[in-house]
Amino acid sequence: MKTQTRLQKPTIKDIANACGVSTATVSYVLNGKSVLRADTRERVYQAMRDMNYHPNALARGLHTKTMRALGIMLGTVDPSEFVVNPYTSRILQGVVQEARRQKFHVTLFTDDWLGADASGPSIRDGRTDGILVVAPILGTDIMDTLPEMQPNIVAISAPARPFVDIVDVDDFAGGRLATEHLINLGHRRIAYLTGNSDLSSYQPRLAGYLAALDVAGIEPDNRLIVESHFDGSLAGAQTKALLELPERPTAIFAGNDAIAFQTVSAIRDAGLSVPEDVSVVGYDDMPAASVVTPKLTTINQPLVEIGVTATTMLIERIAASESSGGLRRKAENVLLAPKLVVRDSTGPLARR
């Protein structure tokens, strides 16, 4: 039984036997933590190459308690959608980019996260050193339960919590930026087709919109503030309704580009043109925004940068917890600024 042909992967023991040294020695050449004679080292390397040996990450991780891997918790209801969602996929791009630079792998958790009980198994099972929580839907309690399961957490686009680092784009600034732009063009009746109210971006963007109006001395009109949906499905009908108001808006601030596209279509369907009759500003600066006609004025969010920043912070946190033996660091809170991208869908208020 002992002399069966070696079909199994070789272990450190096989290498040690082949070289006539102990497993400890092999481990030391692997990790370079001890002084070894050059010829021993070379002999071991040679055996590794000959036998096509690669260390087992589980055995190593079991002992060292580090895997050089980050976990990503997909905050959306359907995690597979997360990957193509233009918003989250660019964040993910930043994450992978920075993780790669620092030689970390990235694991997408596929568990169901709804309900505190269900959450947790895989985020603390040792396969990752820390986790990134991306845009959890509002109303879930994961942000309360997670930090005590896994201290190495950085959240993106999430409500603030003690002991959890947060990275987010400044939604207030974004809402204000878009609205100010329209005000500067002379518009005063500015409608706002908001995004979903169950996302954390809802409140601050609305506040930014209202703040801009306030500074300009414009009284907000509740009929001009309509809760739309980020998938754009509601925007057509809602725009139609807005245009049929006694005093119709001369500008529409759309909660994202998908809404903006539908808004533009609806405006045209109503026999009006963009931006001559109605200006439209979007949000997100998706690739399609620069390719449609008219090219969309929109708010660009530094999404890749968010991913990079969050990843940098998480890896820092992991390093800190390794050296400090798990002392809780106080939370950091980073807000990145969105940028206004002026294209062709906005123009000065037409004199009548």
Added chain:
Amino acid sequence: MKTQTRLQKPTIKDIANACGVSTATVSYVLNGKSVLRADTRERVYQAMRDMNYHPNALARGLHTKTMRALGIMLGTVDPSEFVVNPYTSRILQGVVQEARRQKFHVTLFTDDWLGADASGPSIRDGRTDGILVVAPILGTDIMDTLPEMQPNIVAISAPARPFVDIVDVDDFAGGRLATEHLINLGHRRIAYLTGNSDLSSYQPRLAGYLAALDVAGIEPDNRLIVESHFDGSLAGAQTKALLELPERPTAIFAGNDAIAFQTVSAIRDAGLSVPEDVSVVGYDDMPAASVVTPKLTTINQPLVEIGVTATTMLIERIAASESSGGLRRKAENVLLAPKLVVRDSTGPLARR
């Protein structure tokens, strides 16, 4: 030193001690593989809840040699781009979707894959049960070296290899489909702005284009076959050149939608219109294709389905290798059919 306060995560031993049973018993309640008295089981569950215990996946995986995790090898040069690449990101969506259904996690490997030596460490270090190789660039040798490092492999959009399952879209059919459509509209001078020749889709699509011409009795014209780049950067100038030919093409088959967008722009810049003067068909059916003017006729690839299929096959393969003790299965080869999506950028040949 032994009586320090328990700040560490509890282990199976802690649970066993707390309940006055052996660790084996705790393990059995965890895995339900042995008959236990109901009250013992309940006592153990209670302790787990009280102490907030979760099993360590590394320790478990070390013994069982399975992690319920899939690895993804990003075949592109820059893996972070992979995530937003409209092609690969939809495949990834299918992968995550199916992995989630079967309760597998998905790990994005961030290693450098260029060069046979560099490749390999993490794909066989035990952290995943199998790997998916997505669209490796042609000319790399990973497809030769990988299978012997990790038998559980399924490749997407990769050149065929013994013992490696391949899932791909039928590029020949796609090239023929697009060309036939133009031929059916009466076109005979049909240019082809190909994609990058270093990708495996190049040859079969070109063959499909030529086959369609051949069936229609059209002599291929080398001046009409131009190697472009998938990022669209070359297409503008190349289209301009095509339009300046003595007998200019009446239709252009673009290697992908990005190329098609630039082609349409260039046609307009030349004072011509789409589809009246020149028909354009794209490839990929990106989201933007249905949003531009004119809406783009294009070839839709079942990308999500590719991801799902590949993942299903990989998980089957993993299950098979677990039960058969690593016997090599013969390779399967699945080709999925692309679909023609007719929109507004193609029209019948104008009578002159």
Added chain:
DNA sequence: CATGATCACTTAAACGATTAAGTGATAAAC
């Protein structure tokens, strides 16, 4: 020439699970 350093390793105890084999008690069978 005993003492201490230094070198180049080896020994052996972890890490946190799983699981085949063993055990003692009770119940059923003959």
Added chain:
DNA sequence: GTTTATCACTTAATCGTTTAAGTGATCATG
């Protein structure tokens, strides 16, 4: 009343590493 089966566990080996502590040889020191 001995044997056998069943139940409900426990014992102990194992998975493949890491690493603190130990060891024997060689060399320099006072």
